[in-house]
Amino acid sequence: MHATPALIEDAPDEVATDTSGELAALVGRNLRRLRTRRGHSLERLAKLSGVSRAMLSQIETGKSAPTINLLWKVATALGVPFATLMNGQEARGTTVMLRDKAKILTSSDGRFSSRALFPFSGERKVEFYELRLGPNHREDADPHAPGTLENLVVAQGTIEIIAGRDAPQVLGEGDAIAFEADVPHSYRNLRASEAVIYLVMTYVETISG
Incomplete structure (x- = not known):
């Protein structure tokens, strides 16, 4: 049995202002749709996720866009991949995702960012991301849903990957790795300059928009 997460208060550095307002x-x-579908009150979801009720309310009303850290906590509590929280209406045919209109999530300290390279609509089992890590930054990730696989390639820099109890793996530019991501894992930038990774996540179950 897991202990109830400590609540994260609505501190300024735990939310990311969305200048366009669209993502928020x-x-x-x-979030409101998924929460009500599961029959959770804001108080109940706060206890499950460790995110304060006040912050959840801010997110639901579009006043604040969560950081990637908070979005992971809320998505995990709801039992969905975090991309599900950004699903839009399903688009048919070719979809172009312009760089200046990308949905980008960042960590509270701004040293880690994730840019989606796929449309948040329809049903899928695969997601594609561009990850950026600041100089010498380490980003820890909680376990994803059972059976989730991560396959990534380093586009810039030198990265250390640790997945569960496996030995650390050091990857240079052009190196790739695949690992089971349903365990705690981390990405560490070993250089004093920004690192860039391209990540494909594969789920066992289909993700609905």
């Missing part, structure tokens, strides 16, 4: 509004709508 989209996340807010999806």
